[in-house]
Amino acid sequence: MLKQMARNKNNIRRKNNKQNKKQYATKQPIVGLQQPAQQPSSTNIMDQPITKINVRILKPVKISQSAIKTTYKSASDDVQKKLNQFADWILSYVQKTLRNMLMNARRH
Numbered sequence: 001m002l003k004q005m006a007r008n009k010n011n012i013r014r015k016n017n018k019q020n021k022k023q024y025a026t027k028q029p030i031v032g033l034q035q036p037a038q039q040p041s042s043t044n045i046m047d048q049p050i051t052k053i054n055v056r057i058l059k060p061v062k063i064s065q066s067a068i069k070t071t072y073k074s075a076s077d078d079v080q081k082k083l084n085q086f087a088d089w090i091l092s093y094v095q096k097t098l099r100n101m102l103m104n105a106r107r108h
Helices: 002-026 065-091 096-107
Strands: none
Touching: 065 096
């Protein structure tokens, strides 16, 4: 049942694609519109006019040392946590006697 539905769906897509291709092939170019004039290749991009962008200009702000320290501390804690999770995952594949020995060595 599902295979038949999938086949029907694919057949409908193929028919639609064929119809779309025929439509695009028969379209005539619009008369009266001209292609934009190409700029000479000798112009430099730096000579082009600057477009106006309505966006606030960002201004640099001094960050306090305490903010930097807390960000660094939280990032290092997250990395340490992920490393410990990875190590525990690896240890889950090690034999129990060897695992106990490794866990004891890790604590010291």
